[in-house]
Amino acid sequence: MKMKRNLAILVAVAFLTSLWLPLSIAAVAGTAPRFIDRQGLLSAEQAAALTARLDEISQRHHFDTVVAVVPALDHREAHLFAADFFEQNGFGYGQDLDGAILLLATENRDFGFAALGSGIYAFSPAGQAYLDRLFLPDLKANRYFEAFMAYADGVDDFLAKAEAGQPYIAGNIPLTAAQRASYRLYAIIISLVLALAAALIVTGVWRGKLRSVRRDNLAHAYIRENSMVLTGQHDIFLYRQVHRVRRAEQNHSSSGGDSFTSSSGHSATGHSGKY
Amino acid sequence: MSLQTFKCPQCGGAIQFDPGTQEMVCPYCDSVMDVQALQAMDADLARDLAPEGMAWGYEGEAWDESEQHGLMVYACRSCGGEIVSGETLGAAACPFCGNPVVMTSQFSGSLRPDAIIPFQVSKAEALQALQKHYMGKRLLPKVFQDSNHLEEVKGVYVPFWLFDAEVDAEMEYSATQIRHWSDSNYNYTETSTFRIVRQGAIGFSQVPVDGSNAMDDALMESIEPFHLESAEDFRTAYLAGYAANKYDVDAQQSIERANERIRRSTESAFASTVAGYATVTPQRAHVRLKNGGVRYALLPVWLLSTRWQGKPFSFAMNGQTGKFVGDLPLDKAAFRKWFAGIFGVAAAALLAVSMIIVHIM
Structure with missing residues (x-):
């Protein structure tokens, strides 16, 4: 009898524990996994690896780092949709819901990025453009796992910089590997062209020193001193033409990047684009 | 004779x-x-x-x-x-x-001749000038300096025609001034067009034109100017020890070259008075020469000639001022070597600097 009662207590404790554990996890890390894939873009192993990486970053920085894939957007822009998706799934640390989300809508290949709370400080508009350059090339090539991992690594780097008091802003944005490679190519081409010009100019000057016989088509040396007299000197204005060209506008492939307010009233920053 | x-x-x-x-x-x-x-x-x-x-009984051909x-x-x-x-x-x-x-x-x-400029520089100075002419020329074949032998060095009084002219000129130019500014939407370029007129006179004194067919005109013009204010009245004694030619291109034939030089110089002198414009394009030039005068003079020139690899090279030195000219051969091997060397060094330096810049960006 006593044994039956102990068993009942054990079952009750186990039941209560099973009820409490998800709640406690949700209280720390949100109610949904940090990688939500409703389109099955990643394999189970890739999803697990990505989720582990997102969890690790989130817990280390106390900043929910989320990736979500949905079939389609509603009427909203991708970054507004992403911010609401982030909130509705219970993500966000603290009162300001510190965190960031990258959301893909596969129907029209839209992506949206939103950062809330301390993310507004960590992800400046210039910084978001840099973040795009980190993961968009892979995303456009449908290398989703690589793109999401690059995004996760980027967020980790952004948060570290922000925590050090030096968030990425215009002026301290580093080059991406692709940019660095293209700059190196330009540098090589420009260096070779300049070196060729230098060799041509120097040897051209030296060659010119070998030639000293040339006709003198002027007779300046024989102008009588003070013999030049101007008897008439007229500068007559005729007409004026004004030509105007519209100034080039900044051409963004994505919109947003400035602060906005989510549906629930939380401040956020983000932008949308196509991949 | x-x-x-x-x-x-x-x-x-x-x-x-x-x-x-x-x-x-x-x-x-x-x-x-x-x-x-x-x-x-x-x-x-x-x-x-x-x-x-004295009859030698020889009746030659x-x-x-x-x-x-x-x-x-x-x-x-x-x-x-x-x-x-x-x-x-x-x-x-x-x-x-x-x-x-x-x-x-x-x-x-x-x-x-009406005038002569006696030689002011000696043959020894002409030879020194030739050696100086070789110096500082990296692309001159080294063997040219070492192995070429002067075939001839001679002081020659070269016949020149000296032209005096008063010039009346009227020039017209089209000139533009350009101003740039911007507002938030547009970049503006304002081009103001002007008609420029310059009228005046200018005088030329003793513009020399080579009166000898035997002399290369380019070589003679290259050793100018001659300072004709220090010319002397002609005396045959000045010719002793030098070669001298009489003219075989007469004054009439030389006028065209004198006119061309005077016209171009006039245009250039008047164009220099047009300042403060972004572009200046000549529209009309009316140059009228008057009160022309011609004199015949012998001017001193040292001529040096040499031969290298079967090709003749001529040098000339102004016998009054010492100005020395003469085209020299090109050492093609040295040219290729220097070109490759400069290109290589410059490319290496520029690549190193540019890579450092890309690295710290």
Whole structure:
């Protein structure tokens, strides 16, 4: 009898524990996994690896780092949709819901990025453009796992910089590997062209020193001193033409990047684009 | 044909004009004579000597008519040797005794030059100038300096026509001023167009034009300018020791070149008075020459010639100012080596710097 009662207590404790554990996890890390894939873009192993990486970053920085894939957007822009998706799934640390989300809508290949709370400080508009350059090339090539991992690594780097008091802003944005490679190519081409010009100019000057016989088509040396007299000197204005060209506008492939307010009233920053 | 030699009154040796002292010098007894004093001797020396009848019984072949054309024959008064020369030669050295001779008939009557600039620089200075001309030229073949041998160095009085002209000019230009500014939407470029008129006069004095076909015109113009204000009245004594030609391009033929140089110089001088514009385009140029005057002068030139790898190279030096010119050969191997070297070093340096810049970006 006593044994039956102990068993009942054990079952009750186990039941209560099973009820409490998800709640406690949700209280720390949100109610949904940090990688939500409703389109099955990643394999189970890739999803697990990505989720582990997102969890690790989130817990280390106390900043929910989320990736979500949905079939389609509603009427909203991708970054507004992403911010609401982030909130509705219970993500966000603290009162300001510190965190960031990258959301893909596969129907029209839209992506949206939103950062809330301390993310507004960590992800400046210039910084978001840099973040795009980190993961968009892979995303456009449908290398989703690589793109999401690059995004996760980027967020980790952004948060570290922000925590050090030096968030990425215009002026301290580093080059991406692709940019660095293209700059190196330009540098090589420009260096070779300049070196060729230098060799041509120097040897051209030296060659010119070998030639000293040339006709003198002027007779300046024989102008009588003070013999030049101007008897008439007229500068007559005729007409004026004004030509105007519209100034080039900044051409963004994505919109947003400035602060906005989510549906629930939380401040956020983000932008949308196509991949 | 009249021929004049200059002999030392002391020892009878051939005397020459010395550019250093500007006097006549006897290289045998070191006597020095004033050019003016020697001028008085010219009259006596000009007297024709009666031919000495000496029959050797040799009847050589006569010049045929075609050979005679363009040839002049003189008898050296020092040794009696026969000097055969081109019809433009005015002074030379006797090939038999080396005495300087002047064919005075080449410079008499209407052919007499109005002025002469005596040599101011010596043959030794001309040779030094040639060595200096080789210096600092990295692409000159080293063997050219070492192995070329001067074939000839001669001081020549080159005939020049000197043109004076007063010029009335009226120039018209189209000029623009350009201003740029921007607002938030547009970049603006304002182009203001002006009509520029310049009228005036300018004078040219003694513009030289080479009067000898034998001289390369480009070579002669390259050693300009000559300072003609220090020209002297012509005296045959100045020719002693130098070669001299009379003109074979007359003043009328030379006018075109003088006009061209005067016109271009006038246009350039008037264009320089148009300032403060982004672009200046000549629209009309009216240049009228008047009060033209022509003088005939002998100007001093050192001519040096050499041959390298079968190709002749000529140099000229202004006998008054010492300006030295002459095209030199190109060492193609050195050119390729230097080109590759400069390109390699510059490319390496620029690549290193650019890679560092990309790295720290």
